[in-house]
Amino acid sequence: MRNPQLNKNGELQHLLTLDGLPRDILTAILDTAAPFTEVAEREVKKLPILRGKSIFNLFFENSTRTRTTFEIAAKRLSADVVNLNVSTSSTAKGESLLDTVDNLCAMQADMFVVRHAASGAPFLIAQHLFANGRNDIHVINAGDGRHAHPTQGLLDMYTIRHFKQDFTQLTVAIVGDVLHSRVARSQISALTTLGVPEVRVIGPKTLLPTEVERMGVRVFHDMREGLKDVDVVMMLRLQNERMNGALLPTPQEFYKVWGLTAEKLALARPDAIVMHPGPMNRGVEIDSAVADGAQAVILPQVTFGIAVRMAVMSMLAA
Amino acid sequence: MKIRISNGRIIDPAHHTDTVRDLFIADGRIIAQGEAPDGFQSDRIIDATGLVVCPGLIDLAVRLREPGYEYRATLESEMNAAMAGGITSLAIPPDTDPVLDEPGLVEMLCHRAKKLNRAHVYPVGALTIGLKGERLSEMAELVESGCVAFSQANVPIVDNMVLMRALQYAATFGFRVWLQPLAPFLSRGGFAHDGEIASRLGLPGIPVAAETVALFTYIQLAKITGARLHITRLSSAAGLHLIEQARGDGMDITCDVSINHLHLSDMDIGYFNANCHLIPPLRSQRDREALREGLTSGRINALCSDHTPVDDDGKLAPFSESEPGATGMELLLPLTLKWAMDAKVPLIDALARVTSDAARIVGITKGGHIAPGARADICVFDPDAWRRVTRDMLISQGKNTPFIGLELPGQVRYTLVEGEVMYGG
Numbered sequence: 001m002r003n004p005q006l007n008k009n010g011e012l013q014h015l016l017t018l019d020g021l022p023r024d025i026l027t028a029i030l031d032t033a034a035p036f037t038e039v040a041e042r043e044v045k046k047l048p049i050l051r052g053k054s055i056f057n058l059f060f061e062n063s064t065r066t067r068t069t070f071e072i073a074a075k076r077l078s079a080d081v082v083n084l085n086v087s088t089s090s091t092a093k094g095e096s097l098l099d100t101v102d103n104l105c106a107m108q109a110d111m112f113v114v115r116h117a118a119s120g121a122p123f124l125i126a127q128h129l130f131a132n133g134r135n136d137i138h139v140i141n142a143g144d145g146r147h148a149h150p151t152q153g154l155l156d157m158y159t160i161r162h163f164k165q166d167f168t169q170l171t172v173a174i175v176g177d178v179l180h181s182r183v184a185r186s187q188i189s190a191l192t193t194l195g196v197p198e199v200r201v202i203g204p205k206t207l208l209p210t211e212v213e214r215m216g217v218r219v220f221h222d223m224r225e226g227l228k229d230v231d232v233v234m235m236l237r238l239q240n241e242r243m244n245g246a247l248l249p250t251p252q253e254f255y256k257v258w259g260l261t262a263e264k265l266a267l268a269r270p271d272a273i274v275m276h277p278g279p280m281n282r283g284v285e286i287d288s289a290v291a292d293g294a295q296a297v298i299l300p301q302v303t304f305g306i307a308v309r310m311a312v313m314s315m316l317a318a
Numbered sequence: 319m320k321i322r323i324s325n326g327r328i329i330d331p332a333h334h335t336d337t338v339r340d341l342f343i344a345d346g347r348i349i350a351q352g353e354a355p356d357g358f359q360s361d362r363i364i365d366a367t368g369l370v371v372c373p374g375l376i377d378l379a380v381r382l383r384e385p386g387y388e389y390r391a392t393l394e395s396e397m398n399a400a401m402a403g404g405i406t407s408l409a410i411p412p413d414t415d416p417v418l419d420e421p422g423l424v425e426m427l428c429h430r431a432k433k434l435n436r437a438h439v440y441p442v443g444a445l446t447i448g449l450k451g452e453r454l455s456e457m458a459e460l461v462e463s464g465c466v467a468f469s470q471a472n473v474p475i476v477d478n479m480v481l482m483r484a485l486q487y488a489a490t491f492g493f494r495v496w497l498q499p500l501a502p503f504l505s506r507g508g509f510a511h512d513g514e515i516a517s518r519l520g521l522p523g524i525p526v527a528a529e530t531v532a533l534f535t536y537i538q539l540a541k542i543t544g545a546r547l548h549i550t551r552l553s554s555a556a557g558l559h560l561i562e563q564a565r566g567d568g569m570d571i572t573c574d575v576s577i578n579h580l581h582l583s584d585m586d587i588g589y590f591n592a593n594c595h596l597i598p599p600l601r602s603q604r605d606r607e608a609l610r611e612g613l614t615s616g617r618i619n620a621l622c623s624d625h626t627p628v629d630d631d632g633k634l635a636p637f638s639e640s641e642p643g644a645t646g647m648e649l650l651l652p653l654t655l656k657w658a659m660d661a662k663v664p665l666i667d668a669l670a671r672v673t674s675d676a677a678r679i680v681g682i683t684k685g686g687h688i689a690p691g692a693r694a695d696i697c698v699f700d701p702d703a704w705r706r707v708t709r710d711m712l713i714s715q716g717k718n719t720p721f722i723g724l725e726l727p728g729q730v731r732y733t734l735v736e737g738e739v740m741y742g743g
Binding site: 116144185236 | 368485514517521589637638
């Protein structure tokens with residue numbers, strides 16, 4: 001089976017998922033991102049790398065934060081950015097996903113940054129471009145259903161590498177709603193590929209995917225056991241609509257059992273870092289004291305996110 | 319029309335015969351094998367040297383998409399596909415639009431099919447009005463119009479009391495009930511087998527329990543009501559196990575599997591291949607192995623195409639938003655032969671699952687076997703001709719199948735329906 005995100009030379013054509021992406025490509029993206037972190041500190045925060053390129057932010061699902069970080073990344077590379085909130089325009093009129101894509105292709109797009117509520121939607125677009133011989137257009141998955149959020153996974157890896165240097169000595173715990181989380185899937189793929197010897201997932205059985213252990217993780221239901229001696233704690237966001245119902249009784253009970261408090265964090269290694277992809281539910285998955293505490297690296301994650309997205313965009317389209 | 323099919327390898331699973339000899343056909347019937355009857359003057363001789371001559375295939379699940387979905391396929395396109403696939407009898411699920419719940423509608427469909435003069439059509443009527451699972455359909459009237467059994471297609475009845483009443487009512491007349499084991503709430507919102515692959519791809523899963531819980535319910539209710547149950551499109555090892563248990567308890571229950579589930583597993587979804595979006599979902603490789611073994615041993619009684627033409631627009635969508643289903647009639651014979659080769663099943667046993675065994679489930683007595691007096695529905699095929707599955711070779715209006723690009727054995731040379739050559743030559 002052809003890996004749709006690599007070209008025939010094994011180079012990155014699209015960034016669709018981190019699952020199955022070779023380690024040297026992951027490392028190359030992180031290495032490329034490093035110098036971009038300095039761009040933000042300059043007086044002129046711009047590089048001419050993508051000058052004249054058109055990048056379309058194609059968001060079939062609402063998002064402000066992710067779309068903004070992509071937009072900033074593209075603009076710092078001097079690309080022209082067009083934001084399309086498709087959830088409120090064409091598809092509402094019955095236009096199909098691929099019709100929308102064809103229209104934008106006709107407008108000389110160089111790159112699509114796609115977010116979609118259905119798992120696999122960016123793959124469909126990539127396959128469609130391949131079938132039409134449009135190898136000049138690149139796709140970045142900005143989150144598809146429950147499947148993948150590769151740039152988030154990469155910025156998390158960048159953050160871990162920044163604070164912990166060596167992946168091969170770490171124990172990492174991912175906590176919360178893994179079942180519905182595209183972020184968790186991308187994190188698991190990246191961590192296992194980069195050689196983290198122990199990746200743990202912690203949560204109630206209702207919020208862990210079936211056979212998740214086959215993805216190379218150790219499963220814990222008890223927060224205290226799961227956090228013991230970890231180097232990195234990666235919290236996940238719990239969506240509002242999942243807080244009351246058949247998956248969880250109440251947010252209060254979730255917080256009591258799986259919420260990250262200072263007391264639970266004390267079980268991790270003293271130098272453990274705490275991460276969260278945002279936006280946070282304070283008092284649901286994480287206590288404010290921890291979110292704002294010395295071990296939290298949540299804001300650096302956001303900063304690194306822009307550099308990582310610049311790296312991906314420049315590697316694809318420059 | 320008198321036809322002599324000469325020198326073919328006549329395989330008749332119903333009578334356990336497999337010999338090279340001539341077959342004689344007159345006035346739509348088989349009249350003799352081996353020696354020509356006295357005074358037989360053939361109008362046509364079909365040279366079947368090196369070819370297999372078997373009863374025309376009987377397909378337990380073919381969606382012709384008429385009425386209601388003519389943009390996906392028409393009776394005519396699909397009847398031609400049946401002929402190209404060597405299929406001479408087909409059972410039609412009731413999930414057309416409108417649903418096959420009215421005697422007049424069934425009569426019209428039968429009439430339209432008869433006028434086309436190709437495969438024999440056996441409608442399976444809706445068990446409840448509109449498949450809504452609320453009110454019983456007029457089963458007695460529907461049988462008079464031509465229905466051979468009753469089903470809910472892929473729309474499970476939510477209210478078990480209605481299901482029990484429906485089974486009771488059908489049992490009153492001894493009508494067969496074909497049920498797809500899908501528990502409504504356990505399958506709701508899911509698109510792929512709930513396992514490692516769905517977890518990796520982030521596709522909402524359908525657990526095996528959706529099949530087993532439904533089966534357990536059906537079996538218990540059939541026991542109470544005495545309904546004659548046929549289970550359609552089995553997908554899991556655990557499901558087969560439950561059917562075996564019911565048989566062990568003395569229950570007479572049959573089941574079938576589709577070509578998709580016999581050959582594929584959830585691994586084949588790959589990078590969200592929408593052609594693998596099927597109902598029930600493709601399950602694990604372990605499940606597939608159990609289904610193959612079940613079909614080999616005859617514990618699964620029949621193999622069918624589950625032919626469901628879907629147009630390209632229906633498939634060019636993200637996996638979960640794509641239309642489920644795959645075209646299949648023209649692949650039924652090749653995939654039967656492929657399975658026979660892979661699993662080392664004698665050809666005669668493999669063909670039984672798509673001819674005589676399937677005939678028993680539908681209740682066909684005139685066809686599905688080769689004997690003097692039987693309806694001359696015949697398939698003549700070359701078992702050694704291999705073909706690559708391409709969109710262009712498919713006659714069906716549905717071009718979407720997970721088997722595109724695969725090299726498969728078996729090419730139909732002639733299809734005869736009631737003694738007329740309807741395909742080939």
